[in-house]
Amino acid sequence: MGTGRQTRQRSAILGKIREAEGPLSIAQIHERAGGEIPRLGIATVYRAVKALREGGEIVAVELPGEEPHYETADRGHHHHFRCRVCEQTYDLGVCPVGIPRGTMLPGGYTVEDHSLTLYGRCADCVA
Amino acid sequence: MGTGRQTRQRSAILGKIREAEGPLSIAQIHERAGGEIPRLGIATVYRAVKALREGGEIVAVELPGEEPHYETADRGHHHHFRCRVCEQTYDLGVCPVGIPRGTMLPGGYTVEDHSLTLYGRCADCVA
DNA sequence: CGAATCTTGCGAACACAAACTCAATAGCAA
DNA sequence: TTGCTATTGAGTTTGTGTTCGCAAGATTCG
Numbered sequence: 001m002g003t004g005r006q007t008r009q010r011s012a013i014l015g016k017i018r019e020a021e022g023p024l025s026i027a028q029i030h031e032r033a034g035g036e037i038p039r040l041g042i043a044t045v046y047r048a049v050k051a052l053r054e055g056g057e058i059v060a061v062e063l064p065g066e067e068p069h070y071e072t073a074d075r076g077h078h079h080h081f082r083c084r085v086c087e088q089t090y091d092l093g094v095c096p097v098g099i100p101r102g103t104m105l106p107g108g109y110t111v112e113d114h115s116l117t118l119y120g121r122c123a124d125c126v127a
Numbered sequence: 128m129g130t131g132r133q134t135r136q137r138s139a140i141l142g143k144i145r146e147a148e149g150p151l152s153i154a155q156i157h158e159r160a161g162g163e164i165p166r167l168g169i170a171t172v173y174r175a176v177k178a179l180r181e182g183g184e185i186v187a188v189e190l191p192g193e194e195p196h197y198e199t200a201d202r203g204h205h206h207h208f209r210c211r212v213c214e215q216t217y218d219l220g221v222c223p224v225g226i227p228r229g230t231m232l233p234g235g236y237t238v239e240d241h242s243l244t245l246y247g248r249c250a251d252c253v254a
Numbered sequence: 255c256g257a258a259t260c261t262t263g264c265g266a267a268c269a270c271a272a273a274c275t276c277a278a279t280a281g282c283a284a
Numbered sequence: 285t286t287g288c289t290a291t292t293g294a295g296t297t298t299g300t301g302t303t304c305g306c307a308a309g310a311t312t313c314g
Contacts, residue, residue: 005260005311026301041263046302064242065189067301081236094232097243099223108250109208109217115191115244116224123235132281132290153271168293173272194271 004051012036013048014057022080022090023061023069063089063117079116085125092118131178139163140175141184149207149217150188150196190216190244206243212252219245 004010012033017024024032026045034040049070052058061069063080069089079097081090095116103111131137139160144151151159153172161167176197179185188196190207196216208217222243230238 007261007310009262039263042301043264043303044262047261050303062192064191064244065195068192081232081234081238083236084239090234090236092232092234092236096226097223099245105208105219105221105245107208107217107219108253109210109219109245110247110253111208111245112211112247114246116241117191117243118226118232118236118238118241120237120239126235126237134281134291136292166293170273170294171292174291177272 003055009033009037009040009044010048010051012040013045014052017052017058017070018072020071022088023063023071025067025069027067029070061089062115079118081118081120081122083122083125084119085121088122090122130182136160136164136167136171137175139167140172141179144179144185144197145199147198149215150190150198152194152196154194156197188216189242206245208245208247208249210249210252211246212248215249217249 013029016029016032020028020032026042026049029049030040030042030045033045049058053060053070056073058070059073061071061080063069063082066089071091075091077095079092079095081092082088083090097114097116099111099114101112105111140156143156143159143163147155147159153169153176156176157167157169157172160172176185180187180197183200185197186200188198188207190196190209193216198218202218204222206219206222208219209215210217224241224243226238226241228239232238
């Protein structure tokens with residue numbers, strides 16, 4: 001599985017995902033990379049994201065009620081904060097969920113994993 | 128705002144949501160109520176759910192990567208467990224997230240709310 | 255440089271959930 | 285029971301996110 005050709009649009013797309021403060025939606029990637037590459041097509045973003053996902057460089061992040069967002073695969077276990085004002089999603093370092101893999105909850109539920117999203121206002125939007 | 132007429136389909140739909148072990152998708156409501164009301168139309172489920180939502184009887188639950196699910200509005204703060212085998216979602220009583228409203232996280236994020244989903248296997252699917 | 259072919263941009267096509275249309279049906283009040 | 289009218293079911297339509305098809309353009313290798 002080769003990486004394919006190196007084009008301006010592909011490096012712009014991966015670059016924007018890399019330098020983002022959290023996972024980006026397709027629309028956000030399109031906007032941001034489009035600042036660098038005028039007339040960047042949305043289909044190109046979809047194609048690049050698909051390829052990057054198949055190559056294991058980025059992963060999809062599903063947020064409640066949102067379209068998929070994408071971030072680099074090297075960020076490890078973490079959670080997300082979504083600002084209700086600017087609608088940005090940010091990575092968080094903390095994991096305030098004390099439920100290790102394998103825990104059995106009352107009711108017989110065996111936990112393998114979890115997903116936490118915090119909601120509120122980011123620093124810029126508290127003003 | 129009246130409740131409208133009482134029909135067999137509406138009471139079946141609300142009944143299924145009430146007796147469910149967790150939030151149901153439109154498709155699940157359709158399936159379950161359809162056992163009681165043959166030839167129940169999907170549009171009727173959408174219409175009933177919309178009316179129940181506007182009347183404050185049920186609320187939408189957004190789960191990562193899923194269509195909206197619906198449950199009765201009287202269940203208070205709780206979280207959900209999703210079985211990866213049977214793809215059912217169950218209500219949980221526990222809230223293992225120690226982040227009260229108003230907490231400020233490193234980075235300047237002010238938390239108002241949170242949403243947690245646990246993944247694993249339910250009792251029936253551990254076999 | 256030049257050819258081969260992979261990639262791009264754009265419009266059309268698709269998939270899916272949700273809403274609408276309307277004739278037939280069923281609640282409800284008298 | 286009777287009539288009025290809200291509701292239903294089935295199909296059609298909309299809306300939005302994603303993919304496809306193809307001609308034009310870019311990248312890589314000889």
